[in-house]
Amino acid sequence: MKKILMAALLSTTASAHLVQAAESACGNxxxxxxxxxxxxxxxxxxxxxxxxxxxxxxxxxxxxxxxxxxxxxxxxxxxxxxxRLFSVAGTEITDKTQVSVDRANLEQLGKIQPNDYITYATAEPAKSYIYVMTDVDCTYCQKLHTEVSKLNAAGVEVRYLPFVRGGRQGSAWNTMSNIWCSTGDRKKSLDEAIAGKKLEKAECGEEILDRYQAFGRDVQLQGTPHILFADGTSQSGSSDDLIDKALKAASRGAPHAPTH
CATH class of the missing domain: 3.10.450 (Nuclear Transport Factor 2; Chain: A,)
Structure with a gap:
């Protein structure tokens, strides 16, 4: 294997051989x-x-x-x-670890089905969108929910996904199940739950909640709300520059277009 790598280094088509050798060297x-x-x-x-x-x-x-x-x-x-692994080219420093995380996040975003999320759509055609992994018992999630109208007004569509802190033992598990399993207006159910209202029990096997507990792990969720942008970048918690980040993420390319 070392001989293969050495041959690649000496080859006139070094870049192609380097990729092959590196993949071989890393094994499976x-x-x-x-x-x-x-x-x-x-x-x-x-x-x-x-x-x-x-x-x-x-x-x-x-x-x-x-x-x-x-x-x-x-x-x-x-x-x-x-x-963290960084590369340095002249005066430019790139966080290679973060690049890899963002790339993996994009792959995960591509697996999301439209019926998985609850949409707060913009009145005009959306300029961008964010996915928000939320827990209705989370204080910071509740605070972010009060800013949804501001995000919508700026052209940012908000798509909620479920993530219950503490999993099946979490205080919000049953409530979140009632929201996402509701056969009625799930958006209304989410609003009411965040406002502290008790919801009717809904049965759907809780499969979607289990799936997004695993999804949260895959996208390296560190806390709720966890926000995923259209370019695969993410952050746990809101910030004053959330709208700006969402719009910039859309300009860098998105895996799926906003719903309208």
Whole structure:
């Protein structure tokens, strides 16, 4: 394998060979059982490697875990680096770890189905949109909800997805289930729940809540509200520049267009 890498370095078509060699050197998921075994023993939770890819810097391989965490390792070693990987080109510094996270988020956004989210649409054709992972018992989620009309007025469509802090044991699990399983106006149900009103019980197997608990892990949710922008960037919690970020994200390209 080292010979292949050396040949690639000396080749006149170096860039193409480097990619092939790096992918070969990084191996596949089955070669990282040493890592998953160590992590599982250390944390007491099952750990899996979901993807392996060349990191593009320092001959490192990027290892994405099923928790969403990214670590780095060198082929042929049993050592990992946990932290941010930056590349420097002249005066430009790029956070390669964040680029990878955003790229993975875009892939996750592509899996969202229209019936999964509750839409607060703009009156005029939308300029952008955001996905908001919310928990109706979350104080900061409630505060962000009061700003939806301002976001809509600026041309930003708001799409709510469920995420219950504490999972099935969370205080909002039943309420969130009643909202997303409602056969009536889910938007009205969400408004009423945030206002503290009791909702009628709705049954739908809670499959969608389970699915978006896992989705939150995949997009590295750190707290609610967790906001995902059209270009794959994200943040946990609101901010004063939320509208500006949403509009800039749309200008960088979006995987799906707003609903109108």
């Amino acid at each position: 998921v089955s070669e990282y059982t040493w890592l998953t075994a160590a992590l599982s023993a250390s944390t007491g939770q099952a750990s899996e490697v979901s993807s392996i890819a060349p990191a593009g810097e320092l001959d490192l391989c990027e290892i994405r875990l099923n928790s969403g965490t990214i670590v780095y390792s060198r082929p042929g070693t049993q050592a990992i680096l946990l932290g």
